[in-house]
Amino acid sequence: MRTDPSAALTMLTRLGFASRGLLYLVIGFLILRTGRTEDTSGALSVLAQGGGRILLGLMIAGFLAYGLWRLSDAAFNIERHEHGRKGLAERGGAAASGLVHLFLAWQAVRLFQHTGASSGSGDSGAQEQAQTALSLPGGQLLLIVAGLALLVVGILQFKKAWQADFLKHLEPGVAHQPWARYTGQSGYSARGAVFLISGAFLASAGFKRKAGEAGGMEEALTWLSSPWDTVVALGLLLFGLYCLIEARFRVINDVPVGGLARKARSKLPV
Structure with a gap:
């Protein structure tokens, strides 16, 4: 029996939603339980150490x-x-989301090859990347633009939470449930806060030409003081739960893998 490649990709995409949800569950849980802050890469390392190669393989x-x-x-x-x-x-x-998750897949592959190894040197990846950017021609402007872009993304996350337009992607029977709405709204609001803080850090690093001012999710979560760190952690935990809801109930339009492959072959020289 031949497997439909479009259906297989759709099934694995649901696994991708679940994997993303698992990362955010870990991020929120670590803050609430231990006060430890991690970004998605750090959460992936935590899962690699605790879940081993099978879990990593599924997430890849x-x-x-x-x-x-x-x-x-x-x-x-x-x-x-x-x-x-x-x-x-x-x-x-x-497109941006796709590239981010392919990067996460690449990080998971590296961890798969070195399961049990330490997750990193402890240095801020955001600050290292900012330092690299500042060493390039026009790097200061690049940092400022990147920071402003993150600020825009943060505002859009809050807009998405307010309008709850994410519900249109769920099956109708679930989209009308209050628990789906409130879970998604809390999650997107928390993500919006993280993007706004990260964007402010990055723009500040650009304006001041100081890589040490840069920061990503981990630095944003560390910067928050009580009780806002707990509020955002709960929101990220709920975003993880919402990703699991999407993994099961999101309406995913199939990618016509077979049709695209035939179209590509037709353009090859005979």
């Missing part, structure tokens, strides 16, 4: 499929975004 497959599905959406409008600037912006966001 999920992140790869999720990343390819997002990039396919950006290229072929799989999710049927509307025409115009809003649709283009949504497809651009899908």
Whole structure:
């Protein structure tokens, strides 16, 4: 019996949603239970140490499929975004999300090859990247633009939480449930806060030409004081739960893998 590649990609994409949810559950749990702050890469390392190669292998497959599905959406409008600037912006966001999750897959592959190894040197990845950017021509402007972009993303996350338009992607029977709405709204609000703080850190690093001012999710969570650290941690925990809801109930339009492959073959020289 032959497996439909489109159906297989859809199934693995659901695994990708679940894998992303697991990362955010770990991030929120660590803050609430131990006060330890991690970003998604750090959470992946924690899972690698605790879950071993089988869990990592599943997450690699999920992140790869999720990343390819997002990039396919950006290229072929799989999710049927509307025409115009809003649709283009949504497809651009899908492309960025796809690249981020392919990067997570790559990190998971590295951890898979060195299961049990220490997760890193303890240095801030955001600050190292900022230092690299500042050493390049136009690096200061690049940092400022990146910081402003993160600020915009943070605002859009709050807008998404307020309008609850994420519910349109769920099966109707679940989309109308209050628990789905409130879980998603809390999660996207927490993500919005993290993006805003990270964007402010990055823009500050650019304006001051100081890489030490840069920071990502881990630094943003560390910067928060009580009780806001707990509030955001709960929100990230709920975002993880919402990702699990999406893994089960999101309406995922299949990527026409077979059709795209045939179209690609038809363009090859005979």
